[in-house]
Amino acid sequence: MTMSHDQDVLNVQDEFIFPAVRPLYENPLVLTEGQGVRVKDIDGREYLDMFAGILTTSVGHCNSKVVARMSDQLKTLGHTSTLYVTKPQVEAARLLASIAPGKLSQTFFTNSGTEAIESAIQMAFVHTGRSEVIGLRQSYHGRSFMTSNLTAVGSWRPLATSFPGIKHVQTPYPYRCPYKQPCDASCTEKFANDIEDVIRTTTNGKPAAFIAESVMGVGGYIVPPEGYFERAAEIIRSYGGLFISDEVQSGFGRSGDHWFGIEHSNVEPDIMVMAKGIANGAPVGAMTTRPEIADSWQSKTISTFGGNPISMAAASATMEVMIEENVPARASEQGGQLLEGLLKFKDEFDWIGDVRGKGLMLGLELVENKDEKKPFASKAQALLESCREEGLLVGIGGLHGHVIRLGPSLLVTATEIEEGLERFGRACHKLGAR
Numbered sequence: 001m002t003m004s005h006d007q008d009v010l011n012v013q014d015e016f017i018f019p020a021v022r023p024l025y026e027n028p029l030v031l032t033e034g035q036g037v038r039v040k041d042i043d044g045r046e047y048l049d050m051f052a053g054i055l056t057t058s059v060g061h062c063n064s065k066v067v068a069r070m071s072d073q074l075k076t077l078g079h080t081s082t083l084y085v086t087k088p089q090v091e092a093a094r095l096l097a098s099i100a101p102g103k104l105s106q107t108f109f110t111n112s113g114t115e116a117i118e119s120a121i122q123m124a125f126v127h128t129g130r131s132e133v134i135g136l137r138q139s140y141h142g143r144s145f146m147t148s149n150l151t152a153v154g155s156w157r158p159l160a161t162s163f164p165g166i167k168h169v170q171t172p173y174p175y176r177c178p179y180k181q182p183c184d185a186s187c188t189e190k191f192a193n194d195i196e197d198v199i200r201t202t203t204n205g206k207p208a209a210f211i212a213e214s215v216m217g218v219g220g221y222i223v224p225p226e227g228y229f230e231r232a233a234e235i236i237r238s239y240g241g242l243f244i245s246d247e248v249q250s251g252f253g254r255s256g257d258h259w260f261g262i263e264h265s266n267v268e269p270d271i272m273v274m275a276k277g278i279a280n281g282a283p284v285g286a287m288t289t290r291p292e293i294a295d296s297w298q299s300k301t302i303s304t305f306g307g308n309p310i311s312m313a314a315a316s317a318t319m320e321v322m323i324e325e326n327v328p329a330r331a332s333e334q335g336g337q338l339l340e341g342l343l344k345f346k347d348e349f350d351w352i353g354d355v356r357g358k359g360l361m362l363g364l365e366l367v368e369n370k371d372e373k374k375p376f377a378s379k380a381q382a383l384l385e386s387c388r389e390e391g392l393l394v395g396i397g398g399l400h401g402h403v404i405r406l407g408p409s410l411l412v413t414a415t416e417i418e419e420g421l422e423r424f425g426r427a428c429h430k431l432g433a434r
């Protein structure tokens with residue numbers, strides 16, 4: 001069977017792919033090509049991609065430097081396993097250390113964010129000799145048994161069985177702050193108190209780690225109030241635990257001005273986890289830490305595909321492009337332009353309750369009305385579809401699926417942002433002001 005039409009492909013998907021793997025849109029989109037911030041579907045229709053395969057094609061679809069480096073590597077040496085040393089792996093690790101904050105210098109490469117988070121928690125348990133971890137409600141950390149339990153968005157947790165030792169604290173969520181509106185730095189202490197309270201009441205007082213996304217991704221691009229991470233780090237360290245920053249979405253310049261989202265706070269994490277944008281779509285995850293922490297992992301460990309030469313060539317080429325193009329500055333500038341445009345829509349439409357995020361990681365929280373802030377999931381779904389009709393790809397998230405998420409390639413230009421805003425505006429107008 002030749003699959004030349006979307007319906008043919010969709011039929012095969014239905015028959016042979018797990019139904020739990022649910023694509024976006026009522027009528028799923030079949031993509032066949034991509035270049036920069038543009039993708040094409042199977043019928044040749046072009047879209048402006050403002051979601052970048054979930055913030056992953058960080059330097060654009062089929063970036064020529066990344067493609068060339070991967071193709072060269074594929075023709076030279078395609079696989080070794082970590083039983084052998086390769087130049088591509090050590091080069092990628094060295095580049096990563098050159099942009100990682102402070103003393104974070106040693107890396108373990110994996111094939112996905114899930115695996116890297118799993119490794120980071122294991123690392124914290126091994127290093128501290130403890131086995132309890134504190135995470136945030138509304139966080140997303142992966143799809144394995146442990147990481148889906150660490151995840152605290154119910155719809156992404158497949159099992160009723162709990163992984164032992166995982167505790168969740170209050171979401172530092174300014175738009176829905178239970179303490180004060182508008183939420184500000186004075187609420188930080190109250191959110192932080194919850195961390196201490198959870199440690200004292202639900203653990204044996206000896207947690208191995210606190211883990212958080214520096215900007216919460218799947219949860220709806222939530223940015224904690226000022227000073228939150230400084231307090232969280234102080235508290236977890238006062239109980240002898242490590243601070244782990246999940247930079248899977250917010251890393252590599254995405255949040256603007258800095259290479260990693262946590263650098264907006266005055267906190268140097270003990271362990272940092274990355275994936276997605278690190279290799280422009282090649283399957284790479286990474287956990288990076290200080291040598292004395294890495295040293296405490298004394299048992300043997302291996303990854304057959306982690307650190308694979310082709311993936312590592314992609315990671316190095318992607319990081320080199322990011323450094324050449326100074327993507328933290330670009331994300332700040334283009335993100336500022338995008339934020340300004342989106343804020344205008346907030347004034348115009350009753351159902352846009354909040355516009356927020358950092359750099360090129362921006363979201364709109366949709367509500368039934370601005371006073372009661374009831375999540376408006378059906379409107380978010382309608383807006384997603386309406387954007388598609390306008391040839392614009394965006395994402396969706398939030399606990400109720402009511403947050404529209406934008407996260408284009410970090411090389412997106414001012415003109416492309418302008419075009420995206422025009423298309424987004426037309427998509428919003430189709431849904432009416434109320």
Ligand SMILES: Cc1ncc(COP(=O)(O)O)c(C=O)c1O
Nearest residue numbers: 112113114140141142217248249
């Ligand atoms: C913040 C965060 N951590 C971890 C993961 C898991 O990464 P992966 O899907 O590569 O396993 C994701 C994926 O969306 C994520 O957003």
